[in-house]
Amino acid sequence: MNIRSAKFIKGVVKEDDLLDDGKPQIAFIGRSNVGKSSIINTLVKQPGLARTSSFPGRTQEINLFLINNSFYLVDLPGYGYARLSREGQIRVQRLIYWYLLDSPYEQKKVILIIDADVGVTDNDSKMLYSLEDQEKDVVIVANKIDKIKKGVYSRQMQKIQEKVGRHKIIPFSAEKRIGIKELLAEMFDK
Numbered sequence: 001m002n003i004r005s006a007k008f009i010k011g012v013v014k015e016d017d018l019l020d021d022g023k024p025q026i027a028f029i030g031r032s033n034v035g036k037s038s039i040i041n042t043l044v045k046q047p048g049l050a051r052t053s054s055f056p057g058r059t060q061e062i063n064l065f066l067i068n069n070s071f072y073l074v075d076l077p078g079y080g081y082a083r084l085s086r087e088g089q090i091r092v093q094r095l096i097y098w099y100l101l102d103s104p105y106e107q108k109k110v111i112l113i114i115d116a117d118v119g120v121t122d123n124d125s126k127m128l129y130s131l132e133d134q135e136k137d138v139v140i141v142a143n144k145i146d147k148i149k150k151g152v153y154s155r156q157m158q159k160i161q162e163k164v165g166r167h168k169i170i171p172f173s174a175e176k177r178i179g180i181k182e183l184l185a186e187m188f189d190k
Helices: 036-044 086-102 122-133 150-164 180-187
Strands: 006-012 025-030 062-067 071-075 109-115 138-143 169-171
Touching: 025 036, 025 086, 036 062, 036 071, 036 109, 036 180, 086 122, 109 122, 109 180, 122 138, 122 150, 138 150, 138 180, 150 169, 169 180
Parallel strands: 025 071, 025 109, 109 138, 138 169
Antiparallel strands: 006 062, 062 071
16 A cells, blocks of 8 residues: 555544545554554645654644555554543543443454553553453554564564454554554555
């Protein structure tokens, strides 16, 4: 898949006609500050398209990016720690679960991003279980592999594989531009 055009359309916080327009949706989900927006920017070759921040919880809407005028990349807020009030955290969690698990919208793929150096957290495991329970087509991206020391890389990737089971893992680094072709191929498989 060659991405020729990418543009931010809008952020949504509830049902929206745009999500019903028939274009496939590929959702990106993961912990706060795991690199969801950076991965999207790397895939579309536009560094500032999806806003990135060192501030956990920056994304608080479901951000839709129209790609090649034919499908959406959906940048979801992060789960887990965020610099938000308790009420704000609950609102964001409800939005994530609504879109992925309770809404009428269907995702072609759900890209679950984990921090390769940290490994699979309890929140990551809960999210994966919820997605599996809804029979979502999940791809695991182990992001920030450039942060793992070479001597422990194989062992760390094996630990991640044990935690995610049958799911394919794509090692990724936006900074070093590793895993781009593999992720694009997996996103558009089937």
